[in-house]
Amino acid sequence: MDRWFTFLFTLFAHHFTPRHNAEVRLLKAQIQILRDRVPTGRIIPSVEEKAELVRLGAICGHDVGELMEVVKPATYRRWLDRSEKGDVPQNVGRPRITQEIRDLVIKLAKENGLWGYRRIVGELKKLGHHIGITSAKRILNEAGIFPSPEKEKKKPPLPWGTFLKAHMESTIACDFFSKEVFTLTGVKTAYVLFFIHLESRRVFCSSPSYSPDSAWVTQQARNMLMWCDDEGITPEFLIRDADTKFTDSFNEVWKSEGARVIQIPPKSPQANAFAESFVASIKREALDFFICVSRRQLDYICRRWVSHYNSDRPHQGVDIGNNVLQVDFRPSQTGEIRCREDLGGIIRSYYREAA
Structure with missing residues (x-):
């Protein structure tokens, strides 16, 4: 009986193992193709994705050294150690810029054609949103909007x-x-x-x-x-x-x-x-x-x-820090955003309506 069982097992293994190995290689090749198309070459899984990979890894007895392609095996083991200790996995990297902020950046650029990136960032700062000039530039470039060039840099100071x-x-x-x-x-x-x-x-x-x-x-x-x-x-x-x-x-x-x-x-x-x-x-x-x-x-x-x-106007001097000149000004992150216009719309200033 044992010989018959061994014979059948060997027959099935001989028939299915090459196909299984080929499927694994095919999946790995596709993963590599996708990784090559990621600009930084680095994939950062979310908290939910980490938990799912650990769950699937448990089915394999966490022997995933040759299977783990998204991250390094050492990274997987670190997730596993934290999971066994009861630690909640955390997302890494900078927080993503919300769609609300993206829409606001585009809105300010479209309504104020003479504003550069610094001016837009300063106006956002008044409204309680803090993003960098590089982020604003990237958002507008993706939207096909290119603001007016910033003012020329000041020349080096005179001896006095x-x-x-x-x-x-x-x-x-x-x-x-x-x-x-x-x-x-x-x-x-x-x-x-x-x-x-x-x-x-x-x-x-x-x-x-x-x-x-x-x-x-x-x-x-x-x-x-x-x-x-x-x-x-x-x-x-x-x-x-x-x-x-x-x-x-x-x-x-x-x-x-x-x-x-x-x-x-x-x-x-x-x-x-x-x-x-x-x-x-x-x-x-x-x-x-x-x-x-x-x-x-x-x-x-x-x-x-x-x-x-x-x-109301944000000032872009180095010592002013892209802030308004009001000494007691405090930006708010609550309330609906409104636009205050003057001189027939030549002057525009954005503020949050008091709740």
């Missing part, structure tokens, strides 16, 4: 950069920007004088003037000092260029408050980089979209955009 960093808290920079106004009597150039506090980046803007004479400029200096009192700023240095509109009486107002007026060298706009950056921003993001027909209209545009600049 160390001085500025040490005195940013007490330093104000100022400059003019202009805009053509179309009136019934012809085209006129309106000038706006603005001041920027280097540490906080907050800005004070004058009303526009067609004739910024000595009296007008001097009065704006007094208005700025009153604004500094309201903001709790004690200016010790004022940076300005060699524009002839800055008269002696303008300088005297600052000197009377104990502030030193520093005039940058001619043809050196980089020495007043904070002011130059502000001018580029307000023109690129607001003024270039409008044809002004009165000083009143220009004043309204400037005031609305400066209010947005000081309160």
Whole structure:
């Protein structure tokens, strides 16, 4: 009887073993083909997949050294040890970006064609979503959206950069920007004088003037000092260029408050980089979209955009960290996302509606 059993077993083994081995090799070859198509060449099973592999491995007595193709046998043994100890397996790697965040990134990019990756990431940060610039770029590239290029990197600081960093808290920079106004009597150039506090980046803007004479400029200096009192700023240095509109009486107002007026060298706009950056921003993001027909209209545009600049707009400076300038701002992750528009949609800011 034993001989007959041995004969039959040998016959079945001779018939089925080659086929079984061929099936295993076929499955392994397919797994290798799939692995070759994974960009990193690395497969990270989920918690459920790990548990299923351990369960199937138990049927084989956990003798899976030649069978395990998805991960290394040592990794399987580590799963097994943790399973026997009762440890709950954990997923590895960074948490996946949710579809909600992906949709929001695409929404911001489509609605704001002039925003770059950094600006989009800063707006998300306001809404309580923290992703990296690389992640935002990847999401938009996959969606076939390519935002406007980021602003050019700043040139290396001048030798007095160390001085500025040490005195940013007490330093104000100022400059003019202009805009053509179309009136019934012809085209006129309106000038706006603005001041920027280097540490906080907050800005004070004058009303526009067609004739910024000595009296007008001097009065704006007094208005700025009153604004500094309201903001709790004690200016010790004022940076300005060699524009002839800055008269002696303008300088005297600052000197009377104990502030030193520093005039940058001619043809050196980089020495007043904070002011130059502000001018580029307000023109690129607001003024270039409008044809002004009165000083009143220009004043309204400037005031609305400066209010947005000081309160809602994320700032991309290294020391600002892509945050808004509000000192008490706290992002929220609850509440429906809303869009606040101003200046006919030229200004857009996103926020969460209070529950």
